[in-house]
Amino acid sequence: MSLLTISGSPHVQSNQTTKKIMWTVVIALLPALLVSIYFFGLDALLVTLTSVVFCVGFEWLIQKYILKVQPTIKDGSAVITGILLAFNLPSNVPLWIVAIGALVAIGVAKMSYGGLGKNPFNPALVGRVFLFISFPSKVAMSEWPLPKPLFGSSLTDTVTGPTPLLALKDGQAVDLWNMFIGFTGGSLGEISAITLIIGGLIMLFRKVISWHTPVSFIGTAGIFALILWLVNPSEFIHPLYQLLAGGLLLGAIFMATDMVTSPITYKGQLIFGFGCGVLTIIFRSFGPMPEGVSFAILIMNAVTPLIDKAFKPKAFGY
Amino acid sequence: MKTFNRGGVHPQENKLTNDSTIEVFPLPKQAVVFVSQHLGAPSTLIVQKGDKVKTGQLIAKAEQFICANTHSPYTGTITKIDVATDFTGYKKPAIYIDVEEDEWLEGIDSSTEIVREIKLDSNQIIEKIKEMGIVGLGGAAFPTHIKYMIPQGKKADYLIINAVECEPYLTSDYRIMNERAEECLIGVEILKKALNVEKALVGVESNKPDAIEHLTNTAKRFEGIEIIPLKTKYPQGAEKQLIYALTKREVPSGKLPIEVGCVVNNIGTAQAVYYAVQKNMPLIQNILTLTGKNVKQKKNLLVRVGTPIQSVIDYCGGLPEGTGKVISGGPMMGKAISELSAPTVKTTSAILLMSNKESSRKEVTNCLRCGKCVSVCPMGLEPIQIAQFAENRLWEEAEKTLAMDCIECGCCLFTCPAGRPLLDLVRISKNHIGEIRRQRAQK
Numbered sequence: 062m063s064l065l066t067i068s069g070s071p072h073v074q075s076n077q078t079t080k081k082i083m084w085t086v087v088i089a090l091l092p093a094l095l096v097s098i099y100f101f102g103l104d105a106l107l108v109t110l111t112s113v114v115f116c117v118g119f120e121w122l123i124q125k126y127i128l129k130v131q132p133t134i135k136d137g138s139a140v141i142t143g144i145l146l147a148f149n150l151p152s153n154v155p156l157w158i159v160a161i162g163a164l165v166a167i168g169v170a171k172m173s174y175g176g177l178g179k180n181p182f183n184p185a186l187v188g189r190v191f192l193f194i195s196f197p198s199k200v201a202m203s204e205w206p207l208p209k210p211l212f213g214s215s216l217t218d219t220v221t222g223p224t225p226l227l228a229l230k231d232g233q234a235v236d237l238w239n240m241f242i243g244f245t246g247g248s249l250g251e252i253s254a255i256t257l258i259i260g261g262l263i264m265l266f267r268k269v270i271s272w273h274t275p276v277s278f279i280g281t282a283g284i285f286a287l288i289l290w291l292v293n294p295s296e297f298i299h300p301l302y303q304l305l306a307g308g309l310l311l312g313a314i315f316m317a318t319d320m321v322t323s324p325i326t327y328k329g330q331l332i333f334g335f336g337c338g339v340l341t342i343i344f345r346s347f348g349p350m351p352e353g354v355s356f357a358i359l360i361m362n363a364v365t366p367l368i369d370k371a372f373k374p375k376a377f378g379y
Numbered sequence: 380m381k382t383f384n385r386g387g388v389h390p391q392e393n394k395l396t397n398d399s400t401i402e403v404f405p406l407p408k409q410a411v412v413f414v415s416q417h418l419g420a421p422s423t424l425i426v427q428k429g430d431k432v433k434t435g436q437l438i439a440k441a442e443q444f445i446c447a448n449t450h451s452p453y454t455g456t457i458t459k460i461d462v463a464t465d466f467t468g469y470k471k472p473a474i475y476i477d478v479e480e481d482e483w484l485e486g487i488d489s490s491t492e493i494v495r496e497i498k499l500d501s502n503q504i505i506e507k508i509k510e511m512g513i514v515g516l517g518g519a520a521f522p523t524h525i526k527y528m529i530p531q532g533k534k535a536d537y538l539i540i541n542a543v544e545c546e547p548y549l550t551s552d553y554r555i556m557n558e559r560a561e562e563c564l565i566g567v568e569i570l571k572k573a574l575n576v577e578k579a580l581v582g583v584e585s586n587k588p589d590a591i592e593h594l595t596n597t598a599k600r601f602e603g604i605e606i607i608p609l610k611t612k613y614p615q616g617a618e619k620q621l622i623y624a625l626t627k628r629e630v631p632s633g634k635l636p637i638e639v640g641c642v643v644n645n646i647g648t649a650q651a652v653y654y655a656v657q658k659n660m661p662l663i664q665n666i667l668t669l670t671g672k673n674v675k676q677k678k679n680l681l682v683r684v685g686t687p688i689q690s691v692i693d694y695c696g697g698l699p700e701g702t703g704k705v706i707s708g709g710p711m712m713g714k715a716i717s718e719l720s721a722p723t724v725k726t727t728s729a730i731l732l733m734s735n736k737e738s739s740r741k742e743v744t745n746c747l748r749c750g751k752c753v754s755v756c757p758m759g760l761e762p763i764q765i766a767q768f769a770e771n772r773l774w775e776e777a778e779k780t781l782a783m784d785c786i787e788c789g790c791c792l793f794t795c796p797a798g799r800p801l802l803d804l805v806r807i808s809k810n811h812i813g814e815i816r817r818q819r820a821q822k
Binding site for chain 2 (some may be wrong): 271
């Protein structure tokens, strides 16, 4: 007779696994990646692949030779970090810079805390901000590569130009529809609003994220921007541009929702999104730089443990 | 549709034995009957080795407050009084009976004829329930009569009948609702009378539409019994969750349902009460679902208490190849059986045979802080926090994080994508907190 297993209940489990969650996020990122390749050409693919390969590679090396644990690269989390890091960079960034970003993201922001689930800050954002302050001329220029569709003629002769936010800050006009589909300057993953929203819906449908963080983030940013714009339309950017431009959607949908670094409860997630929204618009409107999403999310990452402590679920019978 | 107010999951229902009508399981040749089969103080044995007993004869008496009588489920000779191993591996006092031809004790009506008129008054009913050794058949085996002795200053508004059967695989309640609806509802009426309330609310999950329809039609012939369909969601049948679903009342932490004017019993218990009060029949048999994806003949059986579990499995085609776990009860809250030779008890409502693949746990990875355990917890707790305190042996922190409010429904462990042993850790916390509280009480 075979031996019977004895364990506590429950004796069944859902079929959701860490691996499935992570690969779902990867799939959700693909539409934005495809649009990016379409508009920026093979450069976009090259940057993304470099980033992914280095992120996964560093994770494997660190786990195997420094931490001496069984590598967990198959769980897909390093792939996500790689794609997200690439999505925050321009398509013409030198590849050695991408590799440095990957080392900081995985080595410093993730593995030094103990790996998946233990890191307080979003690794991709840490990597991105590190590059941003270390190599400003390479990753945060005033001139960004402009899209030149793979299957179509380039509209202009110039290959670089300002991102929409930069242009708007200078008072230039930007076409809203182009921003929506992605025909605009910017970092790899932030250009196409529609594909980011599709990715968000995929994750929502597969129950990988809940609506609370993105809706609160985007809603707060929109309302705050609207108030500023109503007060002084000549100085502040129209709220619709604020929402569609830059990394706001990318941040709200893919980075603020990172479960490891955001609050556990729905209530906490609403607060988290609110904080991200307010900080983003403050940084964008009053700061020296056109962008603010990365810093907003990282600051809220730091506040997450406090939010978790302050906003507990209401227990039954209390 | 009504349901409870937070959390919950929906595991695969797997009600494989929905259509199997109840079959009478043959009497075993030898049986082992535990002296005490309830939650509370042990019963006192009143028979000796060599005694001849009849079916339904009292063999162990309740002499303390929270205690229940035990009756002989068989006619035969007591060959031994000793300890026996129960299905979880504990040794408990038991009597061994050589079973002879079935002869019921005089005064017990073992026919199937329905007796509708209730002759006893409230106190007599409670006394009868006690005499017949009725315990809660929802799983806890709490002596039923105690629930109807309402403490001073409290008042019951509703009798709540749990006909939810939210556990996957289980169908014993479903079968009695379909086959014995009238008996069940007479039982409900008796309990209503015992409790002196106007209204009984019977909660049934919406995945049993025919049972709901059949009960609703039968209930038309009764007064004050309302059949209420509930959303199919686990753990709808947990006491506090069911009370909330039916009455919107929230039982305060650490308190009993009577605090919000409710008394809850299972539909199977109601049927047992019917037999006890109307037919003078003690609780010596129950419906047992033998099920599992690979079981050759899945069945709902009427089984006498004390039947060896192995013999029930053999009756249904034997242990399937690759069986990894045998469970008493459902897959969410049932207990893994370590002794197949152990006898059934009053509350053995299901034996579930699971393959190794189905019952083995998923790979454990680091916690992702996804918060799914928090969002599915029907008690509004934070399983991940309690688990982290437990991993660091911070029992007092776990207590402050309300570990003792956990009802052990298993939604957290079921859901966790990282496969963390959340409920196991909460259980360990509860043990330690219990010990700490006992020490505090001594000081």
